[in-house]
Amino acid sequence: MLFVERSFLATKPWIDFTQEMWLGEHAGEWSPMERLLDIMTLASDLCVRVMEYTHSNGKSSSEDEILRTLATFAEEGHRLRSDLYSWEEMAQIWPSSTKYNHQMMIAWVFYPAISIYLSGIYDYDRIWEASGITTPGLPRTEVQQNVGKILDRTALALKGTNVTALVFLFPLRIAGARVTTVEEQENIRTLLAQISCSFSVANAISSDLGEVWADPVPRLVTTA
Structure with a gap:
């Protein structure tokens, strides 16, 4: 569900276009869900770029260059965390309104999932700990709180709305990668x-989950 390669949706021309659209004739149709989807797109794009770099770094870069690049990636993550x-x-x-209630219910499911996903960009690669760079990764307790919220x-959205259940596969996949109990696994x-x-x-x-x-070694979730 998230990109495994760079997407035009994260490019400046597209972002500028959507911002102009929401400020123009479609302003009345805007809701917080639109902004959340923008953040999700940027987080996914950041994940792809970080993975591409960390899987290839050291081949032609000095240690100082690597640290500067990692610091830039961390700063970008902190901005998204702030967003x-x-x-x-x-x-x-x-x-609250009838028109947006269901949309916001979906948004409140996606919010903790995107928060976990952003943290996961930095949680599993030892290069971050070795670099000493502060990242926007979440404490384990906060990750688990977000899993519970998802x-x-x-469950509430599936029971109380008629929106397509397909949209919940992404947050459930993200939550599934971070569950810590058999009860949570069965819930998912x-x-x-x-x-x-x-x-x-x-x-x-x-099946993927x-x-x-069954794998005792944590894996970074890049798709869901």
């Missing part, structure tokens, strides 16, 4: 089984 916190503050005071809010399996009644692709996500849970 997420700003989004949360805005979304909490966004006026599971609770997804149950939610995916519910989604699979309409979308068989949920079975593939469930089964492999993740």
Whole structure:
């Protein structure tokens, strides 16, 4: 669901275009979900670039050059973390309406998932710890809190809305990579089984997570 290669959606011309669109004739259709999707796109693009660099660094760069590049990636992540916190503050005071209630319910499922995803860019590669650079990674306790929010809010959304259940595969895949208990695993399996009644692709996500849970070595989630 997230990009495994660079996307035009994260380029400046496209971002400028969408900003102009929402400030123009489509301003009345804007909701916080639009901003959250922008942040998700930028986080995904950052993940691709970080992985490409960390998998190839050292071949032609000096140690100082590597540290400068890593610091730049970390700064970009901190900006996105700040954007997420700003989004949360805005979304909490966004006026409720029938038109946007379901959309915001989805947004509140995506918010903790994107937060975990952003943290995951820096959590699994030892290069960050070795560099001594401060990253926007989350403490484990906060990651687990976000996992709980994803599971609770997804269950509520599946029960209380008629939106396509397909949209919840991304947050469930992200949460699945960070569960710490068998109970959480079973919870995710149950939610995916519910989604699979309409979308068989949920079975593939469930199988993929089964492999993740059987692997004692944590893996960075780049797709969901």
